[in-house]
Amino acid sequence: MRTLALIVRLFRSAAKIQRKRMILTVTAIAWGTVAIILLLSFGEGLKRSLETGKRGLGEDIVIIWMGETEKAYAGLPAGRPIRLLPEDVDLALASVPEIASAAGEMHKWDVQLVNGRTALNKRVVGVHPAYRDLRTSFAQAGGRYIDELDLRLKRRVVFLGDKLAKDLFGAADPVGKTLLVADSPFTVVGVLNKKRQMSMYGGPDNDRATIPLSTFEAMFGRRYLSNLVYQPTTTALGPVAKRHLMEALGAKYRFDPADTRALYFWDTIEDAKMMNAIMIGLEAFLGVIGALTLIIGGVGVANIMFAAVTHRTREIGVQMALGARRLYITGSIVLESLALTFAGGVVGIGVGVTIVQILAAVQARVKSEAMEFLGTPTISIPIAVTTVTLLGLIGLLAGYFPARRAVSVQPAEALRFE
Amino acid sequence: MFGNGGNGRNGREKQDGTDDGAIIALTGIRKVYDTGAVKVEALRKVDLEIRRNEFVAIVGPSGSGKSTLMNIIGCLDTATEGSYRLRGEEVGGMSIDRLADIRNRRIGFVFQNFNLLPQLTAFENVEMPLLFKGVPAKDRRERVETLFEQVGLADRMQHRPVELSGGQMQRVAIARALACEPDIVLADEPTGNLDSAAGSDIIGKFEELWAKGHTLVLITHDGAIARRTRRIVHVQDGTVVDDAPAA
Numbered sequence: 001m002r003t004l005a006l007i008v009r010l011f012r013s014a015a016k017i018q019r020k021r022m023i024l025t026v027t028a029i030a031w032g033t034v035a036i037i038l039l040l041s042f043g044e045g046l047k048r049s050l051e052t053g054k055r056g057l058g059e060d061i062v063i064i065w066m067g068e069t070e071k072a073y074a075g076l077p078a079g080r081p082i083r084l085l086p087e088d089v090d091l092a093l094a095s096v097p098e099i100a101s102a103a104g105e106m107h108k109w110d111v112q113l114v115n116g117r118t119a120l121n122k123r124v125v126g127v128h129p130a131y132r133d134l135r136t137s138f139a140q141a142g143g144r145y146i147d148e149l150d151l152r153l154k155r156r157v158v159f160l161g162d163k164l165a166k167d168l169f170g171a172a173d174p175v176g177k178t179l180l181v182a183d184s185p186f187t188v189v190g191v192l193n194k195k196r197q198m199s200m201y202g203g204p205d206n207d208r209a210t211i212p213l214s215t216f217e218a219m220f221g222r223r224y225l226s227n228l229v230y231q232p233t234t235t236a237l238g239p240v241a242k243r244h245l246m247e248a249l250g251a252k253y254r255f256d257p258a259d260t261r262a263l264y265f266w267d268t269i270e271d272a273k274m275m276n277a278i279m280i281g282l283e284a285f286l287g288v289i290g291a292l293t294l295i296i297g298g299v300g301v302a303n304i305m306f307a308a309v310t311h312r313t314r315e316i317g318v319q320m321a322l323g324a325r326r327l328y329i330t331g332s333i334v335l336e337s338l339a340l341t342f343a344g345g346v347v348g349i350g351v352g353v354t355i356v357q358i359l360a361a362v363q364a365r366v367k368s369e370a371m372e373f374l375g376t377p378t379i380s381i382p383i384a385v386t387t388v389t390l391l392g393l394i395g396l397l398a399g400y401f402p403a404r405r406a407v408s409v410q411p412a413e414a415l416r417f418e
Numbered sequence: 419m420f421g422n423g424g425n426g427r428n429g430r431e432k433q434d435g436t437d438d439g440a441i442i443a444l445t446g447i448r449k450v451y452d453t454g455a456v457k458v459e460a461l462r463k464v465d466l467e468i469r470r471n472e473f474v475a476i477v478g479p480s481g482s483g484k485s486t487l488m489n490i491i492g493c494l495d496t497a498t499e500g501s502y503r504l505r506g507e508e509v510g511g512m513s514i515d516r517l518a519d520i521r522n523r524r525i526g527f528v529f530q531n532f533n534l535l536p537q538l539t540a541f542e543n544v545e546m547p548l549l550f551k552g553v554p555a556k557d558r559r560e561r562v563e564t565l566f567e568q569v570g571l572a573d574r575m576q577h578r579p580v581e582l583s584g585g586q587m588q589r590v591a592i593a594r595a596l597a598c599e600p601d602i603v604l605a606d607e608p609t610g611n612l613d614s615a616a617g618s619d620i621i622g623k624f625e626e627l628w629a630k631g632h633t634l635v636l637i638t639h640d641g642a643i644a645r646r647t648r649r650i651v652h653v654q655d656g657t658v659v660d661d662a663p664a665a
């Protein structure tokens with residue numbers, strides 16, 4: 001405590017010199033701080049943007065497409081097509097406890113949708129109600145998604161993508177209105193809540209019509225699913241769920257559970273892991289660029305500290321002659337360097353945060369696809385911690401080396417210095 | 419610490435000739451400056467003993483090694499060879515921080531160019547060694563005020579060095595040298611930057627201190643000043659050539 005008070009005292013007595021150079025140094029540190037904050041904020045914004053985009057498809061889901069066996073199994077030859085039925089969804093749920101939720105999906109392209117004089121050929125899908133949560137297809141206020149009753153009664157109800165609803169009905173609220181789907185009248189029950197979808201299969205969710213799977217089967221005479229969507233209970237159990245599902249379906253359709261071609265799996269959990277790794281890499285890259293800029297500022301601090309120490313050699317010699325221990329002198333020099341870095345850091349953080357806020361405000365106003373993808377620059381706690389830690393480290397190092405040099409000479413030599 | 423009692427005791431030691439009163443004992447001190455290409459032998463085989471309450475002048479032409487000698491006595495530099503005992507304690511081989519403590523508590527310095535820290539007030543300058551020693555604030559204040567009264571500058575405590583005359587600055591430096599009640603005060607050409615009146619005044623101050631029982635070592639090339647001390651040590655070519663009481 002006494003040592004600290006002493007160091008502060010010596011620091012205060014020394015800090016009044018070289019004002020202009022000090023301002024330049026503080027500016028360099030501020031500049032570096034602004035750079036690192038902006039880069040990391042944009043990285044964070046991009047990361048969050050990608051995360052919401054990922055949620056557009058559905059979180060932690062697996063999608064299965066039908067394939068052909070590659071291996072002969074149980075006396076059956078290779079090359080048999082494997083086709084799943086709607087009841088296989090129930091089979092999956094019943095026999096694989098690691099599957100939390102599952103839904104079947106059937107597709108048909110170019111189905112004519114007619115509202116009055118507007119006719120469009122669009123994609124129609126038939127789904128189980130669980131599809132809503134799996135594929136984040138929530139209805140806008142005033143509407144609903146396909147439900148169990150629709151499925152059981154094979155109701156002629158349709159849920160529209162938001163873009164499609166606009167194309168068919170314009171500004172009017174389509175809920176409750178009648179739409180001709182392949183010449184059959186359907187009641188619109190809901191419109192998709194606008195969402196950002198970055199990955200998709202067969203087109204975006206906002207440009208298609210969704211009907212109950214049972215209705216789809218009856219209308220279009222389909223038996224087989226186009227694909228099956230499921231979600232494991234936890235992401236960690238994903239591989240187990242997949243293996244058990246292959247075993248259950250393999251037993252039913254008599255294919256080798258190790259046959260990778262019988263069914264195709266799109267595992268978005270794996271994708272997310274990969275994406276995460278890429279994002280971490282990107283953030284590290286941005287961080288390193290920012291850190292390098294900041295370190296250049298740190299070199300400036302070290303430079304001014306070396307100059308200050310040289311300038312004050314005699315003064316330091318006097319202090320040593322009067323009995324200052326090494327720690328008092330190094331401490332006051334390091335403190336000075338930390339103070340410079342701290343001042344630069346405060347200015348830099350202030351400017352950086354302001355720029356981020358201005359950019360975010362501009363972005364909220366100007367709607368553009370590219371800007372939306374880039375995301376809103378965001379300052380997070382880790383960014384703040386990284387920046388402050390780096391600043392502290394730079395301050396310490398930039399002070400330590402000049403300080404070490406200052407106390408490395410004999411007091412007699414320091415006193416002789418002119 | 420060195421009141422009249424100390425003076426009396428010192429007088430006794432002088433009479434019986436024992437050397438347990440020796441504050442400084444240099445034996446075979448050698449100092450070589452190694453500047454890479456050239457090795458300069460600044461001191462060779464210096465033997466010197468200074469006792470309690472002596473008033474010594476070290477004189478010699480410039481380049482004679484007297485400043486090097488003073489640096490070694492003041493623990494501002496270390497000898498290449500030889501033994502230096504400060505109050506019986508071997509100084510050679512001490513750690514840097516230990517030497518700092520020795521300088522802080524045992525040695526007071528007065529420099530030719532005063533070496534006051536310009537951005538501090540006179541008060542703060544005198545306070546500094548007490549800070550290094552770890553004296554509590556209240557005691558520091560009292561001690562510094564006493565010192566300023568002693569050097570007759572009680573009304574100049576809050577002035578900065580630039581606001582003081584040369585003689586005043588040197589008196590502040592003397593106050594600073596005495597702050598931690600050192601065993602010995604080392605003065606390196608203390609009058610070198612002063613006019614003769616101020617210089618005489620400073621030497622008068624030293625005589626006063628000596629009378630109070632302090633041990634003083636003056637480095638000077640000025641014979642007139644040396645004659646006001648009690649013992650003159652002549653240094654030439656890095657060694658002591660003459661050591662005699664002042665006439």
